[in-house]
Amino acid sequence: MARLTPENEALARDVIARYPRPKSATIPLCHLAQEQDGHLTDEAMAHIAELIGVTPAEVLGTASFYEMFKREPVGRYVINICTNISCQLMGGEDLLAHAEATLGIGAGGTTDDGMFTIEDVECIAACTEAPACQVNYRYQHKVTTEDFDRLIADLRAGRRDDIPPHGTLGKVRQELRGDQIANITAPEQQSEPVWITRSEQGSKTP
Amino acid sequence: MAEKPPPIEVTDPVTITLDGTPVQVQRGDLLIDAAERAGTYIPRFCYHSRMNPVGMCRMCLVEVDAGRGPSLQPSCMLECSPDMVVVTDSDLVKKVQEGVLEYLLLNHPLDCPVCDKGGECPLQDHTMAYGPGESRWLEEKRHYAKPVAISETVYLDRERCILCDRCTRFAKEVAGDPLIHFMDRGAATQVNTFPDDPFASYFSGNTVQICPVGALTAKPYRFKARPWDLSEVESTCTGCSVGCRIAVQSSRNEVLRYMGVDSPPVNWGWVCDKGRFSFEAVGGNRRLTEPQVRKGDVLVAARWSDALDAAAAALRGDPSRIAVLGGARLTNEAAFAWARLTKGVIGTDNVDAQLGDGLPAELLLSLPAATIDQTCEPGGTILYLGPDPKEELPVLFLRLKHAVLEDRARLFELAPADTGLTRYATRSLRYVPGAAAAAVAGLLAGGELGDGPIRVVLGRASVAESAATIVDAAMVLVGSGREVTFLPALRRANVAGAIDMGLSPALLPGRQKLSAGNASLGWPKLPAEGGLDATGILQAAADGHIDTLVLLGADPLADFPDRALAERALTTARTVISLDTFGNDSNRHADVVLAAAGFAEVSGTTTNLEGRVTALEAKVTPPGTARADWSIANEIAERLGTEFPELSPADLTAEIARVAPSHAAVTSAALDAAPDGIVVGAMPLTYEAPEPTHVPAVDSYSLRLVAGRSLYGTGTVLAHCPSSAPLAKPSVLRLAPAEAARLGLPDGGRVRVVSNDRSFVCDAAPDPGVPEGIAAMYLDGSASGPTAIIDAAAAVTEVRVEAGS
């Protein structure tokens, strides 16, 4: 699969409609494509470019800036191990070394069976729960080496269905239908909001 | 190329202190420019005065105190405000500059000896002037594959790149083709294209020019020369009628490069790729290098005296049976010499510099004129009715786009199908070929144009739609009672100059009517009455009424909209004389071919679509024995019994100033003082509007043909540029998707295009930019393109499209 599927394209159009300018949807749509394919393909970026009216180079320029978008296939589970200061102080680097040894890959690598990718990442906002890691962006707090081994075993055994495959961002999405939208139009089409006008003129909330 | 800030008018002066000296500057002007205008150059890499500042290289930091104590500020982002105290040379500033340079050099390969930019490299120059003595960098440098071709003509070496955002900003902001972009982040940031999506921009070469290092190089110039071996003259590109100012650079009598020169009223330093890389044609090895005379079926090399004798002999007969086509390739001086020869010596008025693809010269000279600057005036209203400017007048397209995007101009486009301008237009309206006048009237009536002045860009969107229909539209505007001024959008390089010099029926040099005469000319003869235009000439020739047809740098087979007519004319005329720099389809029919000196080989002047006269400078000698067009004219005149005294183009410039009322101010001295040229005096002619054209009603079984030009479509010059020629793609017939589906060819395919008894076969493709009822195609100069079916006499061209061949 490469271009967005018809269902995803429809979703993409919904997302685009949430922004005053289509280009603002670049990142959400790249997430959508990554959710579909597990990584961000060139074909998907070209499709996104069409949908939001920019060039593929612009989509890639944006996407490649951000850590989360993978242009090559990654493991089904991407394990982000934090080694930034709070985690480092509490053994994050040891956890990473343990993970590398256990899975036989270096940070940035993917196991041959395509199950796991490990990354050495920056602070993931779990500092008081150090050392911390994420599996497909789902948090694991105060992870000991034993915890880690159990995690790997559970993932291999399919016991962690709380963790969706790589690329899935939120299992719950904002649903904003066209008929619910109050105010989203191009910036040029917007004028002073009515409640401001009314209140400046001194009248009370209707 | 030194980039200087464009001059500005100080209307709101404020005083700032610059390194201890009070100076008056324009309020709000960027400090970096204001300082430079005041004589203090602040080093920079990312700043370019023709693009929005980004303030990212940090080379231009200076200490500024705007009332709250001194702080380091990028002078490229800071607007001048009253009482600002600026220090550009403090120890802190120097340390910071040295620091930035050290940083930039950390990962730079320092391969100056093999780099095209070496010797004209801002990084190199700034390092000498402001940089550290040595590097403290001990680590491994960044490595990238090098160089990568990012387009047919541009190579990118990312190791040399200092990430100034100039090329990428240019691509997005100026060209509107964001096909190169920053990729990745931080120290890994690099410029690149999307995989397999090259930087196919008509303007890509500009990035090479503005790159402050050797990261972007132009394939046609790579490793050709070192800057110190080059010498240059300033001249004007004659690729189209915009007339971009350029520097022509050569080494050892070989032209190696053109660089855009920043002419504030015209091109702002930009040129299109076709123009930039057309230098390849100058030294092209297929140039005509000597005269030729027909012997039986073949053209054979001849001595100049013999060829000129042969030409003169053919020009001695009945003037009404002699005609001259072309002249837009010529300098003004040559055009004058040829107008004088044809009208003043031979005595015929059958002369036309346009090839049935323009507008009546008398109309053009009657319209109140607007310059490019006036057309693009901030906040103004532009009505565009003409050819796709991106394809035919590329740098005018850049100016219009800028006016809309940056200067709040409102642009209304009337076009039969989408153009390169459509996406930038405030509103783009479609009209059916033939209905331009009605469309203009509708737009005027709708009130959208506001009530300020209207600047009209006027030309022909399509040669399959007669000039008369556009004349009608112009007349609607003229008669509207509104303040309307016009910028003519005729494509051919010096068509405006040729008309001004009288290479048009019923006109004399200096925007004078033939009927009014001009005693100061002192020519031996003058035609008694107006002659034929290009269509008339070709028709007359085809009908056997023309004995001698002179092609003055003209290739009617490729360029005249009705190829069948041109073919009959060339084969029927008894003698065809061609003056040209290259062989072409038409001059293969010639009896005498006179090898002409071309661009960069002759000096003189040229006139752009605004009527702006600028200097052309010779830089190299012509190949073989090729001669300047003007001297050929004078040689022939002498053989016909009239000797003219000029020894140089300058003598002709002086003669023109003497006899051509509109050009009285255009003297060599005045031109020397005005590198941006002189806009020739407005002296509108009276124009008698013809009766409105009768256009047949839309026939729902047919499509109306739209035939414009594309940048890399036809053109002899292009064919002789090895780097650009491959960019010419076979033209396809573009149809509305619904139309293509109706043909059973939703994804395109082979079709036959039929009009009356003529037809041709080509590929068709669906194009959402083409409305239903329209068949659009670029002219490609071939026998199997739109010119195969266009009837020069018809108002519009109706076609039927059939699937298959």
Next chain:
Amino acid sequence: MSDVPRIVSSRWDVPDAHTLDGYRASGGYEGYAGLRAALATSPREVADVVKEATLLGRGGAGFPAGVKWGFCPPGVWPRYIVVNGDESEPGTYKDRVLMERDPHQLIEGCLIAAYAIGAAQVFLYVRGEMAHAQERIAAALNEAYAANLVGRNICGTDFSVDIVLHWGAGAYIVGEETALIESLEGNRGMPRLKPPFFPAAKGLYMKPTIVNNVETLSNLPWILCNGSDAYKEIGSDTSPGTRLVAVSGHVKKPGVFEIPQGVTTYRDLFYDDRYGGGIRDDNELKAFIPGGGSAPWFFPEQLDMALEGRPVGAAGSMLGSGAIVVMDETTDMVKACLRLVRFFARESCGKCTPCREGTSWEEKILQRIYDGHGRPSDVDALLDVADNISPGPYPVAAWEAEGLAAVPFPPKQTTICPLGPSSVAPITSALRRFRPEFEARITRGNSIPLEAAHG
């Protein structure tokens, strides 16, 4: 008011506070009461209350929200609100908790702000890696839209605003407000220069835009319900209210705590049983970062300072994002310094030459020193490289024993945004205090000379 007032964390212990029903049922008052209170007065009055309250921004710079709102140029529409939920500063962990556990409080805060400034739309920019926060906010927004608390004619009034959840994708710099806006426009998250691009005047799509932190906005429902006077009773005069701090690293009980501003001291946070409960293993405190990875370090001398913006700034650091990282005596300062510098090198957006090239150079020099391949000239080279990113004396805490005075915050910069200069904080802090550790690494290769460190 209890001993420790809880303004934004009051529902953290309520299991279903993230649902609309849970939110309504808890907190001692009807959910969205703050919004109703706001709607009952004029937008101007709401803005005045917030201004009165001196609600200091919690994203890092500590700028009063009410004052910032006032910078929107009059008569220029539309206006936007962008909620900064990109929380990525090393050591920072509070916005995620607020988003995961109390999303309605944040949404209500957004609504109050939107009403006050007349925003057409609110974008909730949530860090991409926070999948759970995304889910919680998405669910909360879906509920709120359905309950007519967001969208058209909210609660039957003429106030209408959309709140759109936006997913980030992993880039620390996007937390910087102008980079956040670039990112929201679909671009690379590269900061814009201020001036001229102050978001309140020229922000999203070059329109007036208020960027506020998640915690900042989460305070609004309480303020609207209880009034600015009640708010000012908490905390100190210049820093009213509470703030969330995350105490991590070498304390016995790391955690996120809501504390009154300007009252609680670092000593309280590290040693008091209600908070950190002491240094781990009862070790000595070696140094601590008082406000996130970008903040210059403090040392035991600064323990008795209360958490209050101005004095902390004068003492050479900043409160930043309320991220406090504790390092005990066993900490290898070269390693800690390297790790923080590496962070900035990896997260530099690449726009400014000094940051793009300088931070990775700093990292490379430090890595060499750490690996035992340092040269004696490296320490001075490092300081000079840093000086070219942030020229002049860099903010640093006083070291009375050595007779060195504090250099107040903030630093000078040759860059557009403070990220590049932030890389200098660990270098200056560690090198000034623990230079022998660096020198020992250089002269003695890989060994860790802890004696030298104590010297």
